[in-house]
Amino acid sequence: AQTVTQSQPEMSVQEAETVTLSCTYDTSESDYYLFWYKQPPSRQMILVIRQEAYKQQNATENRFSVNFQKAAKSFSLKISDSQLGDAAMYFCAYRSSGGYQKVTFGTGTKLQVIP
Amino acid sequence: NAGVMQNPRHLVRRRGQEARLRCSPMKGHSHVYWYRQLPEEGLKFMVYLQKENIIDESGMPKERFSAEFPKEGPSILRIQQVVRGDSAAYFCASSPPKGSSTEQYFGPGTRLTVT
Numbered sequence: 001a002q003t004v005t006q007s008q009p010e011m012s013v014q015e016a017e018t019v020t021l022s023c024t025y026d027t028s029e030s031d032y033y034l035f036w037y038k039q040p041p042s043r044q045m046i047l048v049i050r051q052e053a054y055k056q057q058n059a060t061e062n063r064f065s066v067n068f069q070k071a072a073k074s075f076s077l078k079i080s081d082s083q084l085g086d087a088a089m090y091f092c093a094y095r096s097s098g099g100y101q102k103v104t105f106g107t108g109t110k111l112q113v114i115p
Numbered sequence: 116n117a118g119v120m121q122n123p124r125h126l127v128r129r130r131g132q133e134a135r136l137r138c139s140p141m142k143g144h145s146h147v148y149w150y151r152q153l154p155e156e157g158l159k160f161m162v163y164l165q166k167e168n169i170i171d172e173s174g175m176p177k178e179r180f181s182a183e184f185p186k187e188g189p190s191i192l193r194i195q196q197v198v199r200g201d202s203a204a205y206f207c208a209s210s211p212p213k214g215s216s217t218e219q220y221f222g223p224g225t226r227l228t229v230t
Binding site (some may be wrong): 003037042043044045047052095101102103104105106107108 | 146148150156157158160163170186189204206208218219221223224226
């Protein structure tokens with residue numbers, strides 16, 4: 001079974017600064033997808049960024065980028081130029097590429113943005 | 116195209132009552148997933164359904180919980196004889212038929228409180 005580990009329960013960053021959230025995972029599969037979801041106080045799950053394991057290039061979405069290290073099974077999220085609206089819980093998640101789409105989530109990192 | 120709809124958004128039940136949570140997938144989506152988020156935790160997979168079929172219920176408690184996705188109408192997650200430990204946010208997600216997308220779209224969740 002796949003597992004996703006987020007070792008930072010809470011993080012804080014100054015507005016306009018950069019922060020990196022860590023995530024490691026365990027799998028025996030070679031092809032899969034990794035995600036970062038944002039959950040603001042409204043509790044809506046918002047997809048931030050997605051990475052296909054077969055792609056070596058790290059995904060980027062505006063101020064959000066990932067550092068995907070397949071051999072190390074590491075998938076960190078970097079948020080540049082942090083904004084107050086970035087404050088939320090962030091969940092790292094894994095999904096197999098084959099079969100159906102059950103997603104396995106980490107326990108989350110609560111990000112605080114300090115004005 | 117409306118997103119995934121869940122209702123009610125908030126549900127309060129007394130111990131021993133039944134809770135019915137509804138999920139209407141996005142238009143064209145035939146796959147539905149239910150996840151549970153206990154306080155201060157990540158989302159945990161419960162059940163995966165296609166129209167009129169339960170594909171994987173490995174994450175669902177064996178007793179008191181059931182799910183369905185009829186040919187017509189929303190998917191229903193039913194919890195009988197609720198207990199305090201059932202208090203959680205329940206999220207539904209939907210995806211298109213396999214192969215057409217890797218994306219899973221989440222609804223806003225139903226927060227169940229058992230008093």
